[in-house]
Amino acid sequence: MFLSSIPTGTLAYIVIDEEKRRNISSIMGASYRILNLVGTVGTIVTDYTINYYLFEPKATKYDKLMTKLNNYQTDQEIFTRNQWDAKSEMESKLWKMKINETRKKINETSEALANLSNKGGSSSLSTVHDRCSKRLRDLCIKNKGVYIKLGQHLSQLDHVLPEEYPKNLRCLLSNNPKSDWESVQRVITEDLHSPPEFLWDKIDTNPIACASLAQVLR
Numbered sequence: 001m002f003l004s005s006i007p008t009g010t011l012a013y014i015v016i017d018e019e020k021r022r023n024i025s026s027i028m029g030a031s032y033r034i035l036n037l038v039g040t041v042g043t044i045v046t047d048y049t050i051n052y053y054l055f056e057p058k059a060t061k062y063d064k065l066m067t068k069l070n071n072y073q074t075d076q077e078i079f080t081r082n083q084w085d086a087k088s089e090m091e092s093k094l095w096k097m098k099i100n101e102t103r104k105k106i107n108e109t110s111e112a113l114a115n116l117s118n119k120g121g122s123s124s125l126s127t128v129h130d131r132c133s134k135r136l137r138d139l140c141i142k143n144k145g146v147y148i149k150l151g152q153h154l155s156q157l158d159h160v161l162p163e164e165y166p167k168n169l170r171c172l173l174s175n176n177p178k179s180d181w182e183s184v185q186r187v188i189t190e191d192l193h194s195p196p197e198f199l200w201d202k203i204d205t206n207p208i209a210c211a212s213l214a215q216v217l218r
Contacts (some may be wrong), residue, residue: 037197057124
């Protein structure tokens with residue numbers, strides 16, 4: 001009854017005005033995320049540069065073991081490619097022997113690293129890793145969406161990243177920000193062409209679970 005009392009031209013103006021408002025809001029949101037990204041990356045790079053190149057921290061036992069592990073992993077990749085490209089069965093067997101030997105060294109070094117870590121051993125850059133991984137975590141939380149998804153993937157790379165990164169990013173797997181009900185209403189209405197109140201008899205506006213790009217409502 002209210003809509004029928006509004007002239008058609010006025011209704012069109014309201015729709016267009018709302019669309020402009022959303023576009024402006026989207027541009028401002030994207031700009032904020034870019035500035036946040038650039039600022040965080042700049043801070044992280046500066047922190048590592050100052051601590052690694054200016055202070056030149058002395059390598060710890062943990063650092064030396066990590067360097068050995070990285071070298072063994074690189075060798076393993078090379079040996080595996082060479083086995084694939086082997087021209088004879090004898091050559092393939094030789095590369096397989098090297099692969100098995102290197103795998104044994106990788107396991108021994110990984111075990112030594114784990115034992116050292118349990119005894120309190122850490123990298124000379126451990127405090128920097130901790131600071132920067134927390135900055136990255138905060139960036140993901142503030143920028144939301146795809147950034148949280150990226151943070152979740154990084155939290156699983158404990159075999160590649162310093163241990164501080166998976167440790168501080170792991171919270172993104174279970175503790176994510178909720179979208180407000182107005183945003184949920186808008187998405188449902190746009191996708192299903194009807195407000196949620198018309199589609200369901202009852203809907204709980206408090207999500208029971210939140211992921212990086214979606215949330216679940218009962």
